[in-house]
Amino acid sequence: MTAGRAGAVLITGAAGRLGSSMARLLGERSCPLALNDVDEAAVRALAASIPGAAAFAADVSDPAAAAGLVEAVTSRFGAVDGLVNAAGIEGPLAEVENLDPDEVRRVFEVNVMAMFWLCQAVVPGMKRRGRGRIVNLASGAGLAGGALASPYHASKHAVVGLTRSLARELGPHRIAVNAVCPGYVDSPMVERILDATEAATGRRPEVTGQVPMGRLADPAEVAATVAFLALDAPEYLTGASLVLDGALRA
Numbered sequence: 001m002t003a004g005r006a007g008a009v010l011i012t013g014a015a016g017r018l019g020s021s022m023a024r025l026l027g028e029r030s031c032p033l034a035l036n037d038v039d040e041a042a043v044r045a046l047a048a049s050i051p052g053a054a055a056f057a058a059d060v061s062d063p064a065a066a067a068g069l070v071e072a073v074t075s076r077f078g079a080v081d082g083l084v085n086a087a088g089i090e091g092p093l094a095e096v097e098n099l100d101p102d103e104v105r106r107v108f109e110v111n112v113m114a115m116f117w118l119c120q121a122v123v124p125g126m127k128r129r130g131r132g133r134i135v136n137l138a139s140g141a142g143l144a145g146g147a148l149a150s151p152y153h154a155s156k157h158a159v160v161g162l163t164r165s166l167a168r169e170l171g172p173h174r175i176a177v178n179a180v181c182p183g184y185v186d187s188p189m190v191e192r193i194l195d196a197t198e199a200a201t202g203r204r205p206e207v208t209g210q211v212p213m214g215r216l217a218d219p220a221e222v223a224a225t226v227a228f229l230a231l232d233a234p235e236y237l238t239g240a241s242l243v244l245d246g247a248l249r250a
C-alpha cells in the first residue's frame with residue numbers, strides 16, 4: 001500500500017468463528033483493528049483480548065447503523081483502509097414454496113445489502129486517500145447452487161457479482177475489491193446447516209468425504225487468505241473470488 005499513516009481495518013461479524021480468527025491474525029500483524037458485531041458483549045470481549053483493537057457494536061444491515069459505524073471508526077482511527085465484510089447468516093433451509101418471505105429478505109439484508117451500505121460509507125474516504133482494500137466473505141455457495149438453501153446460495157452469488165462490479169468501478173481509484181469463497185469450514189455455522197438439513201430431510205450429509213483433501217478447512221486458513229487480500233496481495237489482484245475448499249468444486 002502507499003505510504004502514509006495506516007488507517008484501520010474494519011471487520012464486520014468479528015465475533016463469529018471466522019471473524020474472530022481474522023481479528024486475531026490481523027492483531028498479530030499489529031494492524032489497527034475496528035471490530036464490529038451485532039453481538040455487543042462478544043465483540044467487546046474479543047476486542048479486549050487483542051492489543052490495538054476496538055469494538056463497535058452495530059447491526060450492519062441497517063444503512064444508518066452502517067454509516068454511523070464507519071463514522072465512529074473513522075473518528076477513532078483517522079481512516080478506514082480496509083473493510084472485511086464477514087457478517088453473515090445461513091438463513092432458512094426449506095423448499096422454495098415453503099420459504100418465509102421475511103427470512104429470505106433477512107438473508108439478503110445481512111449477506112448482501114449490508115455490504116452495499118458499508119461500501120457506500122468507506123469508499124469516499126478510500127477515494128480521497130487513493131487506496132483501499134475490500135474483502136467480501138462469499139462462499140463456495142456463491143459459485144454453485146444448493147438445494148433447500150436457495151436464499152443463502154443466491155445471496156452469496158450476489159456477493160460475487162457485487163465484488164466483480166465494485167472492482168471494476170473502483171479500480172481507477174486504486175481500491176481493490178475481492179471475495180473469498182470458503183467451502184466447508186470447521187465451524188458452528190456448518191454444524192447448524194448440517195443440523196437443519198438433517199431435520200428437513202432425515203439424513204445428515206457426510207461432508208468430509210466429499211472433499212478431495214479429506215477434511216474441513218480450519219478457520220485460520222480462511223483468516224490467512226483474508227489477511228493476504230487485506231494487507232499483502234498485489235494491488236493488481238482485484239475482482240477475484242478466491243476459492244478455498246480443499247478442491248471440493250475444482
Ligand SMILES: NC(=O)c1ccc[n+]([C@@H]2O[C@H](COP(=O)([O-])OP(=O)(O)OC[C@H]3O[C@@H](n4cnc5c(N)ncnc54)[C@H](O)[C@@H]3O)[C@@H](O)[C@H]2O)c1
Pocket residue numbers: 012013014015016017018019036037038039058059060061085086087088089090110137138139140181182183184185186187188189190
Ligand atoms: N463457516 C463456514 O463454513 C463458511 C463457509 C463459507 C462462507 N462463510 C461465510 O463467512 C462469514 C462468517 O461465517 P462464520 O462461520 O464466522 O459465521 P458465524 O455465525 O460464526 O459468525 C457470523 C457473525 O456475524 C454476526 N452478525 C450477524 N448478523 C449481523 C449483523 N446484521 N450485523 C453485524 N454482525 C452480524 C454474528 O453475530 C456472528 O458473530 C459469513 O458470511 C459466512 O456466510 C462461512
